[in-house]
Amino acid sequence: MAIASDDFRFIAELIREQAAIVIEPGKEYLVETRLGPVAVTAGLVNVAGVVRELRAKRAGPLLQRVVDAMTTNETSFFRDLQPFEHLKERVIPDLLERRKAERSLSIWCAASSCGQEPYSMLMMMRESFPQLQQWRVQFLATDISQQMLAKAREGSYTQLEVNRGLPAPLLVKYFHKKGIEWQIDDSLRRAIDWREFNLSARTWPGMGPFDIVMLRNVMIYFDLATKRQILANMRKVLRPDGFLFLGTAETTINVDDSYASDVLHTACYRPKAA
Numbered sequence: 001m002a003i004a005s006d007d008f009r010f011i012a013e014l015i016r017e018q019a020a021i022v023i024e025p026g027k028e029y030l031v032e033t034r035l036g037p038v039a040v041t042a043g044l045v046n047v048a049g050v051v052r053e054l055r056a057k058r059a060g061p062l063l064q065r066v067v068d069a070m071t072t073n074e075t076s077f078f079r080d081l082q083p084f085e086h087l088k089e090r091v092i093p094d095l096l097e098r099r100k101a102e103r104s105l106s107i108w109c110a111a112s113s114c115g116q117e118p119y120s121m122l123m124m125m126r127e128s129f130p131q132l133q134q135w136r137v138q139f140l141a142t143d144i145s146q147q148m149l150a151k152a153r154e155g156s157y158t159q160l161e162v163n164r165g166l167p168a169p170l171l172v173k174y175f176h177k178k179g180i181e182w183q184i185d186d187s188l189r190r191a192i193d194w195r196e197f198n199l200s201a202r203t204w205p206g207m208g209p210f211d212i213v214m215l216r217n218v219m220i221y222f223d224l225a226t227k228r229q230i231l232a233n234m235r236k237v238l239r240p241d242g243f244l245f246l247g248t249a250e251t252t253i254n255v256d257d258s259y260a261s262d263v264l265h266t267a268c269y270r271p272k273a274a
């Protein structure tokens with residue numbers, strides 16, 4: 001059954017209010033296909049039933065499931081490759097030198113989906129910078145989706161998921177077969193602090209300071225005002241000599257001019273000197 005336009009508007013406003021995600025008119029099919037299964041799980045007849053419940057009570061597990069379902073969680077191991085090369089060739093060597101006195105590094109994957117991005121970084125670091133095992137490395141990975149965080153924490157991936165971007169030697173070295181899935185080693189799972197975090201929160205108390213932040217392929221879902229607010233908050237939690245990675249289709253240009261591109265053709269940015 002097609003969603004009523006009133007119900008579509010309600011869901012679009014709700015998702016914008018809760019997660020800052022913009023759902024444009026014309027995306028009715030998206031709401032129907034994403035919320036159909038939520039209705040079934042909640043024992044409701046259809047999406048109209050979900051909307052009715054949420055109009056009566058804008059809180060609780062149903063609201064969380066609806067927000068969760070409306071997030072887009074597309075990701076893969078070593079996605080786009082080039083940012084991981086840049087981390088390996090320039091960013092981490094630079095930080096190893098700058099932080100050699102305190103021997104500590106703080107990393108945040110700010111929209112980590114089901115974990116491939118932080119796990120890719122960790123594997124690359126273990127392979128190329130074994131000396132970091134002797135450093136204090138704080139690795140935080142966050143997402144708004146509780147379902148994605150649960151999967152990331154579990155670290156279990158299908159054959160299809162490991163086929164996407166994970167080099168065979170790393171699969172063999174860091175995963176073992178568990179039933180029909182591939183289970184990542186506990187030492188990698190435990191190296192990451194997985195937490196729920198909503199990037200659209202007005203302020204970010206208790207966050208940072210970070211040396212590296214991955215904020216990739218999430219700002220595309222937000223409007224300009226939200227992007228500006230996030231980049232302003234990011235300035236406060238990123239060290240003045242830190243590195244911020246965006247998705248390849250994302251930029252700070254014309255959004256927040258207090259960042260400068262680190263190297264041309266890399267979606268890596270650094271705070272401009274104050």
Ligand SMILES: C[S@@+](CC[C@H](N)C(=O)[O-])C[C@H]1O[C@@H](n2cnc3c(N)ncnc32)[C@H](O)[C@@H]1O
Pocket residue numbers: 018019020021071072073074075076079110111112113114117142143144145148197198199200215216217218221247
């Ligand atoms: C397309 S995935 C990107 C995953 C990964 N960074 C990558 O580039 O492969 C976008 C992620 O952003 C999360 N997200 C969407 N809105 C968010 C918000 N307001 N706060 C935090 N995370 C959010 C989604 O749950 C989803 O997992």
